[in-house]
Amino acid sequence: MWVPQSGIPFRVENHLQYNFGTAWSQLSGSKMARLQPISVCILIMLSSYYPRLTVSQSTVRYLPGFSGPLPFRLETGYVGVGDLEENQLFYYFVESEKSPKEDPLVLWLIGGPGCSGWSALVYEIGPLSFENVPYNGTPPTLKLRQHSWTKISNIIFVDSPVWTGFSYSSGSKDYSGGDIKSSKEVHQFLRKWLIAHPQFLSNPLYVGGESYSGITLPIVVHEIANGIDAGQEPILNLKGYLLGNPITDRVIDGGSFVPYARGMGLISAELYKSTKKSCRGHYTKPSNFKCTMDLEAVNKCIAGIYTDHILEPKCPLASPKPKDTVGHGRSLKENSRELLLPDPLPTFGCREYWQLLSYYWADDASVRKALHIREGTIGEWLRCNRKLAYVYDVNSSVKYHLNLTTRGYRALIYSGDHDLGTSFVGTETWIRSLNFSIVDDWQPWAVDGQVAGYTRTYSNDFTFATVKGAGHMAPEYKPKECFAMFQRWISHNPL
Structure with a gap:
């Protein structure tokens, strides 16, 4: 008890x-x-x-695919949000393996929009990972991750918005919201979760996320900060936020693939020079015929590149039951892409096959029972639900970064330097637009005596870092280095 x-x-x-x-x-x-x-x-x-206020929660001691009891405390549950609490947001909560009472509490948001928090838990920063072996008809095997961020922090992984992962609505079967609405619902989720878990109210609170949460997360943090300023009870102990490979500004991020492609040797110097001149440095909406032709040439050069990590093979997207239309959804320019034919299944050896294992696992009846999923609420589980009727009503979150950091909240922004879809070039561009003074200029940061990336710190306790050799998402590719980065930053130490 x-x-x-x-x-x-x-x-x-x-x-x-x-x-x-x-x-x-x-x-x-x-x-x-x-x-x-x-x-x-x-x-x-x-x-x-x-x-x-209605919050349900269950302690999970055993998971199909994992041998023996879990050596950490895992809780799953639902929090009702919205005026009538029809929207039930599902979450996974992992207590810190170090000191739950004192360690930071992190609310983690994943991108998409429409990608499950389970994806971050099992592929990026959580305590579990799948054995990358061919599927044999039984729940895929889970193993412990050596560099889990839960070794030093309490983390809530939430399926947001509604109809993401195991989150559902007792009302409409279609999601009728977007960036603003989903952010407000996450804020409501967090407040209700903390009311039901008052022992964590005094822990330092951070909000973290990646990819498309670069749009919604700053809005969530802004809502929290405004609630604190207004004296909304209970008072949350917000300290800051962190974002990895974040989509932030549709124009800046959407156009950064051209200079990035040139910097990584994916297009020629002549093509880059011509494209820069014809498009006048704006690559999201061609303004003339020459710009259109140059961009077509650029896209032809990078068509065979895996945008999440330019050094890895390009494989089919992970879905055990391909749909009539499937969107990639990871980068701004690919969010609107639809394929006319179903994708084939990824082959073993591709990163997408590893991701495919989560579909087989989550759709197993024994898994749903272990996670205490409410029967009849979710049919086929999707790691990323690409069919949300989602409204993209925020074009840029830059103003939220400016507001939050000038109000005293810490920020860490990091980018895998081999991510073409949401490149560090675009991230650096919007960071420069904040016009913060540089405190510590560009320099390498290291793990085990080796360069792990480069970093620069700005005024207002704002830190930017690249992760060398990482893609989208950085912790998936460089778990040891990203854990070291997080551990240093969360402890107020330089990278």
Whole structure:
């Protein structure tokens, strides 16, 4: 049994559901007498702020594909968001293996939009990973990741927006929202989650993410910061945020592939010079015929390149049941791409095959039972749901970065330097537009005596770093180096 440190007497064994609207009415007589005075105040406060607060949570001790009990604490559950709490956001929570009471709490958002938090947990920064072996009809084998970020932090991985991963809605079967709405729902999710887990309210809070969350995450952090300034209870202990390979500005990021392609030797100097002149440095919307022809030549040169990592083979996208139309969705220029024919399955040896294993795992009945997935809510599980009716209503999140960092919140932005789709060239460009003064200029940072990337720090506690040899997403390709980067930054040490 687990009881919140505040003393609120809610029982947790295999499953717990908080509903403060009814729980308050059940507390009377001897039950009320058992509460500590501060707990009574907290419950009164929470019932007034969230009269319909519903959070369900379950402790997961065993997972199909993993031998023996999990050597870390894993919790899964749902948090209702929206006015009627029809939208149920599913999450995975992993406690820090070091010191859960003192270590930072990180809310982790993944990109897409529409990619599951499980992807980050098992492929990037979480404590588990799949054995990359051919599928044999049983749940794929899970193993421990040596360089999990949960060794030094508590991390919540959330499936957002609704109809991502195991998140669902009891109302509409189609998602009718976009950048602003999903960000507000994540903020609501976090507040409700912390109310249900009050022992983590005093932990330093960070929000982290990657890829398309470069658009939504700064909005989420902005919502949190505004709530703190307004005195919204409970007060969250927000310290900062971090973003990897972030899509930030549709024009800047969308056009950075041309100078990046030249810098990496993917197009000739003559073609780059001609394209730069004809397009006047703007590569997202051709303004004349010559610019259009030059961009076609550039695209022809990079058509066979795997945009997530230019050194790896280009393979089919990972989906066990290919759809009639499948979008890549990782970079701005590919978000709108649709293929007329289904993709073939990736072959063993491709990175996409490794990602394919998550589909087989999550669609297994024993897995869903172990994760306490509500029956009948999700049919086929998708690592990234490309068919969300999503509204891209924010073109740039640069203004949010400027606002947050000048208000005193720390920021770490990092890029895998072999990512063509969301290149460090675009990231550097929008960072320069902030006009922050340089505190420590461009220099290498190292792990085990070897250069792991390059970094520059700016005023307002703003840090940028590249990860040498990494793609999109950086921790997937360079787990040891990215763990060292995170460990140093979260501990307020230079990279």
